[in-house]
Amino acid sequence: MSEVAIVGVGCVGFRPILPELSYKELMFEAAVKAYEDAGINPRKDVDVFITCAEDYLEGFSIFDEFVPDQLGAVLRHLFTVSGDGLLGLATAYMLIKTGQFDTVVLEAHSKASDILTFMDIVAFALDPILNRPLGGHPYYVAGMEMNRYLHDTCTTMEQCAQVAVKNKKNALENPYAAYGANITLDQVLCSDTWFYPLKKLEISTPADGCVVMVLASENVAEKLTDKSIWVKGVGWCTETPNLETRDWSKTVYTRLAAEMAYKKARIHSPWKELDFAEVNDLFAYKELQHMEALKLCEYGEAGKLTEEGLTARNGELPVNPSGGLLGMGYGLEASGMQKLLEVVLQLRGEAGRRQIPDAEVGLAHAWRGIPTATGITAVLSNVK
Amino acid sequence: MSLEKITNPLHVRHWLGDMEADYIYTLGVAGEHFLEEIKENGRIMGAKCPRCNITYVPPKMYCEKCFAKLEKWVDIGKKGVVHTFTVATIDVDGKKLEKPVIYALIKFEGACGGLIHKIGETKPEKIKIGMKVEAVFKPSFERKASINDIAYFKPAE
Numbered sequence: 001m002s003e004v005a006i007v008g009v010g011c012v013g014f015r016p017i018l019p020e021l022s023y024k025e026l027m028f029e030a031a032v033k034a035y036e037d038a039g040i041n042p043r044k045d046v047d048v049f050i051t052c053a054e055d056y057l058e059g060f061s062i063f064d065e066f067v068p069d070q071l072g073a074v075l076r077h078l079f080t081v082s083g084d085g086l087l088g089l090a091t092a093y094m095l096i097k098t099g100q101f102d103t104v105v106l107e108a109h110s111k112a113s114d115i116l117t118f119m120d121i122v123a124f125a126l127d128p129i130l131n132r133p134l135g136g137h138p139y140y141v142a143g144m145e146m147n148r149y150l151h152d153t154c155t156t157m158e159q160c161a162q163v164a165v166k167n168k169k170n171a172l173e174n175p176y177a178a179y180g181a182n183i184t185l186d187q188v189l190c191s192d193t194w195f196y197p198l199k200k201l202e203i204s205t206p207a208d209g210c211v212v213m214v215l216a217s218e219n220v221a222e223k224l225t226d227k228s229i230w231v232k233g234v235g236w237c238t239e240t241p242n243l244e245t246r247d248w249s250k251t252v253y254t255r256l257a258a259e260m261a262y263k264k265a266r267i268h269s270p271w272k273e274l275d276f277a278e279v280n281d282l283f284a285y286k287e288l289q290h291m292e293a294l295k296l297c298e299y300g301e302a303g304k305l306t307e308e309g310l311t312a313r314n315g316e317l318p319v320n321p322s323g324g325l326l327g328m329g330y331g332l333e334a335s336g337m338q339k340l341l342e343v344v345l346q347l348r349g350e351a352g353r354r355q356i357p358d359a360e361v362g363l364a365h366a367w368r369g370i371p372t373a374t375g376i377t378a379v380l381s382n383v384k
Numbered sequence: 385m386s387l388e389k390i391t392n393p394l395h396v397r398h399w400l401g402d403m404e405a406d407y408i409y410t411l412g413v414a415g416e417h418f419l420e421e422i423k424e425n426g427r428i429m430g431a432k433c434p435r436c437n438i439t440y441v442p443p444k445m446y447c448e449k450c451f452a453k454l455e456k457w458v459d460i461g462k463k464g465v466v467h468t469f470t471v472a473t474i475d476v477d478g479k480k481l482e483k484p485v486i487y488a489l490i491k492f493e494g495a496c497g498g499l500i501h502k503i504g505e506t507k508p509e510k511i512k513i514g515m516k517v518e519a520v521f522k523p524s525f526e527r528k529a530s531i532n533d534i535a536y537f538k539p540a541e
Contacts, residue, residue: 017392017393017396019393019395019396059401059403061403113393114393114398116393116394119476119477119478120476123476128407128409129409129411129415129419129531130442130499130500130531131500131531133530133531133532134487134500134501134502134531134532135476136472136475136476136485136487137472137474137475137476137478138476140470140472140485140487143470143471143472143487144468144469144470144487144488144489145468146470147468147469147470147513148467148468148513151468151513192473192474193471193473194472194473194474195470195471195472195473196470196471196473196508197470198470242497243489243500244441244442244489244497244498244499244500245440245448245496245497248467248468248489
C-alpha cells in the first residue's frame with residue numbers, strides 16, 4: 001500500500017478581516033500557491049478535490065456547488081466534507097491508500113468576517129428542545145467545562161492564562177497569524193471574566209484565511225519533490241452530542257482519536273517521540289485538556305508543564321509553536337488546516353524564526369468547537 | 385501592538401443577505417413524556433434500562449449501552465447536585481448583561497446524565513461544585529411543556 005505525502009501547501013491569511021478578497025478569491029489565491037509549491041497543473045494533474053465546509057458558516061445551502069471554479073476543478077471530481085479540514089485529510093489519506101487515486105487536493109477556509117451572526121449559528125448547534133430554550137451566549141458551555149476541569153485536576157487559572165501568553169507570543173513570529181501580541185499573565189487574568197472562570201483573552205477570536213494542500217501517493221510524490229511530508233497516521237472520534245452525558249473533564253473524543261492515529265503511526269511515548277505538537281486551543285484551557293488526552297502527559301499535569309515552560313517554543317515539547325488559534329485566529333473549519341500547515345512548515349524546515357531545530361515528527365490536532373465533542377489527530381514526519 | 389483589531393465587515397463594500405430558516409423539532413416519545421410530566425405534574429422523569437440498570441435523564445427511547453428499547457419511567461425527584469457551573473456576563477451579541485446568568489449542569493442521584501439549567505435565588509459567589517439544588521417550577525398555568533417550565537434551580541438543604 002502506498003504511503004501518503006503532502007507535497008504542496010498554500011495559505012492566505014490569517015487576518016482579522018480580509019476585505020480585499022471574496023471567499024472565492026481567497027480560495028483561488030491559496031490554491032495557486034499550493035499548486036505552484038507542488039509543481040502541478042490542477043486542470044490535468046489532480047484526481048480528486050476535497051473542500052471542507054459547513055453550509056451555515058458559508059451562508060449557502062449546498063455550498064459544494066459553489067466550489068469548483070476557484071480551485072481549478074470545473075468538470076473534475078470534487079466533493080465536500082462537512083467538517084474540519086483534518087477530517088478532509090483523513091478522507092484524502094484513505095482515497096490515496098485505496099490505490100485508485102494518486103493526487104488529491106484538500107481545501108478549507110474561513111471567511112468568518114462575512115458572518116454577521118456567528119454566535120447565533122453556534123447556539124443553533126445546541127439541542128433545540130433541552131438546551132436552546134435557555135438562551136444566552138453558547139460559550140457558557142466552555143465556562144462550565146473549564147470550571148469542572150479545574151475542579152477535578154487542581155489546574156490553576158494562572159496555568160490556563162499562561163497558555164494565552166505563550167501562544168500569542170509565538171504568533172508574533174508567524175506571518176500567517178492575526179493576533180500575535182506580547183501580553184503578561186496579569187493582563188490575561190485581569191481581562192473580563194466572560195464565562196467564569198473563562199476570561200476574554202483566553203478565547204480565540206475568529207479570523208479570515210484559507211489553506212490548500214496537495215497530497216500524493218508515494219510514486220507521484222517522489223517525482224514531484226524531495227521535501228515530501230508523510231502522513232504516518234490519522235484518527236478521529238465523536239463522543240456524544242449530549243451535554244448532559246458527556247465527560248466534562250477529560251476529552252474522550254481526543255483520547256480515542258489519538259489512540260487511532262498513534263496505533264497507525266506506531267507512536268508509543270508521544271512526549272518522547274514527537275518533536276512538537278499543534279493542539280486545538282480555541283480556549284486556553286482546551287490546550288491543557290487536549291494535551292492530556294493526546295497522552296503528551298498525565299491527566300492534570302499539563303498546566304504544571306506549561307507553567308514551567310516545557311511547552312514553550314524552546315521547551316522540551318513545544319506546543320503550538322504557530323501561536324495556535326489564540327495567536328493565529330480561529331479559522332473555523334480551517335482550524336485543523338492551520339495546525340497542519342505549521343506541522344508541514346516545521347518538518348520542511350521552512351518555519352523561519354520559529355523553526356524548531358531538527359524537527360522530524362509532529363502532531364496536528366483539531367476539535368470542532370462548541371458544542372461538539374469531535375476530535376481529529378494526525379501524525380506526520382519528514383522521514384518516510 | 386493593539387489587542388483590539390477591526391473585525392467589522394460592514395466597513396467594506398458588501399451585499400447584505402440573510403437566510404430565514406424555521407423549523408419544528410418533534411419531541412418524540414421520550415421527549416413528550418418528559419416535558420408532559422414537567423408541565424402536568426411538576427415531576428422530572430428518567431427512563432430506566434432494566435438490563436443495564438441505568439436511568440437516563442433526560443429520558444431516551446433506547447439504551448445507549450445495550451440498544452434496548454426503554455419503556456420504564458422513573459420519577460427522579462426535584463433535587464440534584466451541581467456538577468459544574470459558570471457565570472455568563474455577556475449575551476449572545478457580546479453585550480454586557482445587566483445581571484449575570486448562572487448556568488449549571490445538575491446531576492441526580494442514581495441517574496446517568498442530568499439537566500443543563502439556570503441557578504436562581506442566590507449570588508454567583510455562593511455557588512460551589514457539589515452543592516445541592518432543587519428545581520423551582522413555574523406556576524402550572526404558565527407551563528408550556530418546555531424545559532423553561534422549570535424556572536431555575538435554587539440552593540437546597
